[in-house]
Amino acid sequence: MKFDFSSRVPQTKDDVVGEILKVAGDPKIISFAGGLPAPELFPVKELKKAAARVFKRNGRDALQYTGSIGNPELRKMIAKHMNKNKHINPDIENICVTTGSEQTIDLTAKMLIDRGDVVLVEKPTYLCALDVFKSYGAKVVGVEMDEDGMKMDDLEEKLKQHPNTKLIYTIPNFQNPTGRTMTEDRRRSLADLAAKYHVMVLEDDPYGEIRFSGTPVPPVKYYDKDGYVIYMNTFSKILAPGMRLGWVIADKDFIKTFVVMKQSADLHSDNLSQYIVAEYMKKNDLDAHVKTISDEYGKRASLMLKEIDEQFPEGVRHSNPEGGMFVWVEIPGNVNTMDLFYKCVEHNVAFVPGEPFYPDEVVPGTFRLNYSNMKDDQIHEGIKRMADAISEMMNK
Amino acid sequence: MKFDFSSRVPQTKDDVVGEILKVAGDPKIISFAGGLPAPELFPVKELKKAAARVFKRNGRDALQYTGSIGNPELRKMIAKHMNKNKHINPDIENICVTTGSEQTIDLTAKMLIDRGDVVLVEKPTYLCALDVFKSYGAKVVGVEMDEDGMKMDDLEEKLKQHPNTKLIYTIPNFQNPTGRTMTEDRRRSLADLAAKYHVMVLEDDPYGEIRFSGTPVPPVKYYDKDGYVIYMNTFSKILAPGMRLGWVIADKDFIKTFVVMKQSADLHSDNLSQYIVAEYMKKNDLDAHVKTISDEYGKRASLMLKEIDEQFPEGVRHSNPEGGMFVWVEIPGNVNTMDLFYKCVEHNVAFVPGEPFYPDEVVPGTFRLNYSNMKDDQIHEGIKRMADAISEMMNK
Structure with missing residues (x-):
């Protein structure tokens, strides 16, 4: 048919x-x-134990519906984790649990992009993000990059060329597909340019903690004074991808609307897995x-x-x-x-x-x-x- | 901001x-x-046992990424369940696992509705479905109903009035919010009208198995000869909603595209929970x-x-x-x-x-x-x- x-x-x-x-x-x-x-x-054994404890103590709650914004205990653990590892201090109202990074990109695009709007991305970038942006009718424009990440002069040039830019999408750490990392200076500039041109930034950071050499750099979100940066991360690479759990951190008003959109997408992320991961983080050393x-x-x-x-x-x-x-x-x-x-x-x-x-x-x-x-x-x-x-x- | x-x-x-x-x-x-x-x-105890078995035997697989269409074992169990309880016989290629019913509605709407297209719904109907349809720019038009469900004469009238109808959304069993059930005659007519006017039907059946009196009626999908009916169901009411698992059954070509859209939405549904539910269904009597x-x-x-x-x-x-x-x-x-x-x-x-x-x-x-x-x-x-x-x- x-x-x-x-x-x-x-x-x-x-x-x-x-x-x-x-x-x-x-x-x-x-x-x-x-x-x-x-x-x-x-960590199969540790997650098995965490699951057994959840079923024993919170079985009914973990199997019932929960709020779209996500389990409060898990959001507390995420806030702590972000504070310790990324030097940013979100309230739990700044955090929404998502069904993995793909959902964060999808809902952010759905919220911000009307047909014909421009999204600026690193050239090259994560291919599934390109599919999502296009599915909402975005015109996706590439910004030049080198070994130090997205080039800020070309970014400003493209922002001037495309006044209908609604979003800058970046993977500043160990970028997919290049493995390159954006320098601290460029991160600061990116936050400044976003504010100057009133354009939102989606900072995708799935690999940031998997560092095996060099010195950690704070996220772009760290330099964001006015709420233009939406920070996103996931448990897929640091714990396990099968449970499809990620998180997004942004201005509280942004999160409020994000939660409304998430409600229409899947009501909430798997509650059992949220309980299991929160329990794992309480009893084990994720770092x-x-x-x-x-x-x-x-x-x-x-x-x-x-x-x-x-x-x-x-x-x-x-x-x-x-x-x-x-x-x-x-x-x-x-x-x-x-x-x-x-x-x-x-x-x-x-x-x-x-x-x-x-x-x-x-x-x-x-x-x-x-x-x-x-x-x-x-x-x-x-x-x-x-x-x-x-x-x-x-x-x- | x-x-x-x-x-x-x-x-x-x-x-x-x-x-x-x-x-x-x-x-x-x-x-x-x-x-x-x-x-x-x-069934907290039974699910706890199923989870323990999954971690023991399939821990690594259950925690890894899986295909967007869903776990093959779970889809086999769903096919069996549908055969026994609904008299329809899907192949597993007809079935995609979804992150709950809300996602099935969302992706179906995203796939079928362009701004200005008409969706016909029962008057009244599930309020979150209305939000989803509107989020894709649908004009939602109500069809009259009585104690026997959606009225077929009014449906045909509305189909004639709105030639740009892309979808008919119905909850034939114990409808939300009315609790009413569509008669067998009307189900047959609905399938016929869909084929006559070349309009897809989204049959939402979350409550169908929770019957405490009267006689079961086959789903609209049972009367569908040409693939116009998309059947959807969920584990939320028959097992537990916290795990956010549902399923959609449709023509194989429709499912192929549905899977592409799902990939952009959340890659796949929680794999751990899919393993747990499949294991539960194998070892316990869900019916x-x-x-x-x-x-x-x-x-x-x-x-x-x-x-x-x-x-x-x-x-x-x-x-x-x-x-x-x-x-x-x-x-x-x-x-x-x-x-x-x-x-x-x-x-x-x-x-x-x-x-x-x-x-x-x-x-x-x-x-x-x-x-x-x-x-x-x-x-x-x-x-x-x-x-x-x-x-x-x-x-x-």
Whole structure:
């Protein structure tokens, strides 16, 4: 049957990313394609105990409906966590629990964007965010970036060019897909520019705590005096993604409206999981757990970079992430990385080509590698296979 | 700070329903206002055991990301449940797990409705569905109903009047707010009219299994030959709402696009809870549990109707639900039920006035009572308090 869908539904039948992940899911393929945390590091035992305590003490409450803004205990734990790790001090009225980061992006876009409004994003950026912005009719415009993150001169230029800009979307820490981190100076400038041009900023910080080298930088929200910055984070990378829990921190009036929109989206996030995570945070040291994850990812990142440096052909460049889950690679000579992808699949190794991460013009020869979900021997062997495929492509 | 929200954000600052539920939450008030299942009937012990087994056997998988369409085991259990209880036989490719019914309504509306399109609904209907449809720019038009559900002659009339109708929304079993059930003949007609006018139907069935008298009627989906009916249900009333799990059943091509939209909304529903519910369904008799709930709600409904008949003034009419959670009451003489609400609050009892349930013209003197979440003595005392308040209003 042919359905008469709304204009919000993507017209294209091709789900490029879906196809890539499907191919990459083949068990004989070493996949650097996904963005999955390492499941062997999930604190399964501790969460099991937390769940048992919740069922015993709060079973009926945890299984009943709750408020759209989220469980008060969990919001208290989040406030504490933000204070300790990010130097910002939200009241619990500044915090709404969300059904993961994707929902935070979706509801923020739904709240702010009318058809034709402009959203400014890093070039390249998180591909699912691009889909969401487009689904609300946004014109998405890319802002140049370098190893120090989004370039502030180009941002101001774009703000002048597009007076109907409603939102600046940024991932300042260990950005997806590049692994780059925005400097402190640029963060301060970003907060200032947002206030100067009266444009909201959505600061997406899923990887910020997974730092394995360098010095932490305060979030953009830290420099926000007037409430232009909406800060968002998630338990997906620091605890476990299966429970789909994230949070958003913003001006209380913004949160009030956000809660109304969330009510229409899913009433509230899973209450049982909210209880379990709050209980886990009370009885366990989440920061120590994050340190364990970061150390392991740091080792995997070092190994991957070393293997790239040793095995990839001359002229290949890569980012040097100080945390997070991704390395961004650039190959010289206008290589089409979709073709490279299929070549790599022949060699039983996969990655995500750069193309879907670009909001407008695509920079050829770029792609993203994930190191968090592959063990040492897989990283070694996978990079070797990729090196062979790249050599074949470059010498064609 | 004043935010420049999109046109989707409700302009009004009044959250009437929120206010009502806040007042009704005062512990000294007997509240017939909410739509909460009875928490003392939640199978806490059985779910606790299911959770422990999931953590033990599938901990890492349950805590990891999963596909947007939902856990395959849970979808198998849902298919079996639908076959046994609803006489429809979906493949698991026809089923997508959702983050509760609210999300199913939201995504269906997002997929089908462009600004100005018409949605036809029962008059009155579920108020949160009205909010969702309006948030996508729908013009919502009410269709007349009587004790046998939506009137098919008026539906066809409205379909002719509004050729840009994109969706018919119906709750055929123990409707919210009226408690009324659509007859089998009308269900067949509804499926036929949908096909004749090429309009999709969203069949919302959260209460269908909570039947305590009369004979079950097959869903509208049962009479759907060409894929025009989207069937939706939820674990909120038959198991527990805290886990926010529902499901949608439709044509496979529709589900494919639905999954793309869900991916942009929250990636997937809580995977841990999906594992827990699938495990619960494998090891426990969900239908027997639903029978327990239905028996208890049946007793509470009988008591409430008896008390209404005995205590409410002459001329007051009410629906006679054979299941579900709600009674609909009509008072003679153009009483403003918002005023009645505040009068009742003085008497320490609450309900939801009819007004927010109406898509267009409001029928005065109507309101909704919930009986699922109040014990016998509270029902007796609460109806007495309401009777006093109604007498005062009617004799003013």
